[in-house]
Amino acid sequence: MIEQTDAKKVVEVIGNNLIGVSHDSSSFAKLPDSFWGYFARGHDKKGTFGVIVTYSEEGKDVDELIKMYEEWAAKNKTKNSE
Numbered sequence: 001m002i003e004q005t006d007a008k009k010v011v012e013v014i015g016n017n018l019i020g021v022s023h024d025s026s027s028f029a030k031l032p033d034s035f036w037g038y039f040a041r042g043h044d045k046k047g048t049f050g051v052i053v054t055y056s057e058e059g060k061d062v063d064e065l066i067k068m069y070e071e072w073a074a075k076n077k078t079k080n081s082e
Helices: 004-022 059-081
Strands: 035-043 048-056
Touching (some): 004 035, 048 059
Antiparallel strands (some): 035 048
C-alpha cells in the first residue's frame, strides 16, 4: 500500500504539471475539436506513476478509454502477480 506522504507527493507533482500545461496555450494548439487527451508520467525513488487526462464532447469516448484502461490493468495485474 502506498504511504500517505508518497500519495501526497504524486498528486502534488501531477497537479503542478497540469497547471503548467494549462498556462501554455501551445499545449492545446491544433487539437481536434471533439476529443483530446494528455498523458504525463513521473517517478520518484520508490516508484513510477502516470496520469491520463482526456476530454470529449461525447461522453462515450471517455467511457471507452476508461474501459480499455481497466481491461489492460486487470490483464497486466494478473500477469504481474503470478
